Structures are given as C-alpha cells and as structure tokens.
Amino acid sequence: MSAHALNMQRALELAKLQSGRTGQNPSVGCVILDRDGQRLGEAATGDGGRPHAEQLALTNMPVGAASGGTAYVTLEPCRQRSTKEASCSQRLVDAGIARVVIATRDPHPLGSGGIARLREAGIQVDLGILGEEADLFYADFFASVSS
Ligand SMILES: [Zn+2]
Secondary structure, eight states: OOHHHHHHHHHHHHHHHTTTSSTTSOOOEEEEEOTTSOEEEEEEOOGGGOSOHHHHHHHTSOTTTTTTOEEEEEEOOOSOOSSSSOOHHHHHHHTTOOEEEEEEOOOSTTTTTHHHHHHHTTOEEEEOTTHHHHHHHTHHHHHHHHO
C-alpha cells in the first residue's frame, strides 16, 4: 500500500471510531503531515459534530507547524460553516498546507465547493484515495443529503 493510502487508511480508521457520535454531521477523519512527511497530528469530528476534524487536528498543533505540509481528509473539507466560524478549507489555507488528499466529495450544500476553494488558493488537491471505501462509509450520510 502506498504512503498516501496508508495515511488515508488511518484517517478512515479515525472516522470509523467516531461513527455514530457526530449527530447529523458526518464523522470525518484527518491526518496532517509536516513538510518532511512526519505525522504532526490527527483527529476525527468531535462528539455531536463539532469541532470538525480538520479544525481539531490543526488547533492541536503549534502554529505554523503544518506550513508546507499535507492533510489527508476522508471527506471534502467544508467550504462554509452554518455557524460563522472559519470553514475547514479556509483553515487549511490559513495553516499553509501545500497539499490536501481527499477520499471523496461532500455533496452537502455547505461542504461542497471546498475543493475549488483549496485549488483557488494554490493548494494541490488529490481526490479519490480510498474513495470507494469512503463512499461506502458515507453511504447513509450521502442518502440523508440527497433526500
Ligand atoms: Zn469542516
């Protein structure tokens, strides 16, 4: 298994551990590496759906540590929040992340568009790493969004 897939597998594992505890929000897993590929931190969506995984992972590391690094996220980082907090895509941009690897897209109206936002900021985005596994894991969430 490639390093990419291994890191995403860890992110999916974190998401699965939190499954059923995140309210109406999907359980997302996030692993962040520094510019040298060392694992800086990881997190899953908080109990009840907040904070989001990316937010939690970034706030648990020193400011600037993630600059030039790579984030692995099981679901497209949100473009907007229903609260007035900064979205995860904005937080990843602000942290100076250079590359975001995403398993699958978020069909939710507020989540969708995060990839475009990251790319606009010059971040390299790779989509579909362990995508099938993620699609299976998020099947219920996807169904709830489209209904
Ligand atoms: Zn988010």
